[in-house]
Amino acid sequence: MGGNTTPIYDTDRGRFDGDTEYDRAVGPMQFIPSTWAGPSGADGNDDGKKDPNNAYDAALGTALYLCGTGTIDLNDQAQARRAILRYNASGQYADDVLGHIREYDQLSLASLGSQTTAPGKAGKVIKLALAQRGAKYVWGGGDIHGPTKGGFDCSGLLVYAYYQGAGVTLPRTSQAMRGAGESVTRSGLLPGDLIVFNNDGNWGHVGLYIGNGQMVHAPNPRTSVETASVTTGEWARPDWAIRRVL
Template structure:
């Protein structure tokens, strides 16, 4: 199903996959997933296992108890917004080492730095360096306290400055994590990624 109205039905696109899952869970009739009985029936339609239904219901309750996520990327204008939207549109695309270029995915996906190469070219016609290490020399240096949406965040999580993400606002970044995981949005300014050294670069 085409969840983001881009004219393409892509199971690796997060919007398309979410809409397809919703349609599958709800079936062809009316469903009220706020009703525990109907929710359980929908989950069992997806996987007819009581244990699975119990687990999913538990995860839903845990998620509902979380504080609402905030993001300030909607307030960003101009080229930074276009770059962010280009990267976010690739959520759900597989990580592929060496994958991706200025035109899109290659080999079925992107690695972390080439996701940014694509997003900056697509959104702003800017071509940052190919590798995360080389991106440390792009644009100007920025402190953590001055981080703003559209900044490149190179992270020294492997002793070799081997990872990079795009700050999208609200404390989050979009990145291509590692083999076996798809492009995703994760917290940057709290939790796991804060323990590492960052080199923040502003190219816009």
């Protein structure tokens, strides 16, 4: 995987992989026998054996291999990336895995489609914002009528959705949105609320909370409009200013 074709010569005499010339990846987590023979080999189902072809053993072994012997927080993107690179020292591989993690975090939204369980105006605002998933990020893009310059930035997306869905005119920047409406605590967060994030020391990002621990937002020039978790990962860590404008 990841384009790594370096040959690894046999270390287990074919015990796990049936090959006495080379070590080959085995089991559901594709361990090389020499790796399994190190500290990663584990007995995940307490049967007294450490077998990389056993799903329980392989799953526990993977956790040990990724996390190592120290404390690690896989919700931290930098630490998660380092862990993945331990598994396969390929930047492209790490990018792909982190991308799949983000997709998995968003699976709870699959049933939403163009629908929303939020009532009234909040539901209309969310529906409009979700309909823009895949739209290009453009700094300064978006107004009350829709995308401008070919897309949206984070605040432009919400300016559009709130105006068209609820007739609410929001300030144009995330910094100004921090003062819109009324303040809400994290425990009181409801679908339709704004979350302004202090991820850059300048309250420079904003998203629309849609429920189920998710928001829709326009994150950056590398990523189009998408949904993302606000209960785990990078958006759970910054300071928030939650504003209710509906």
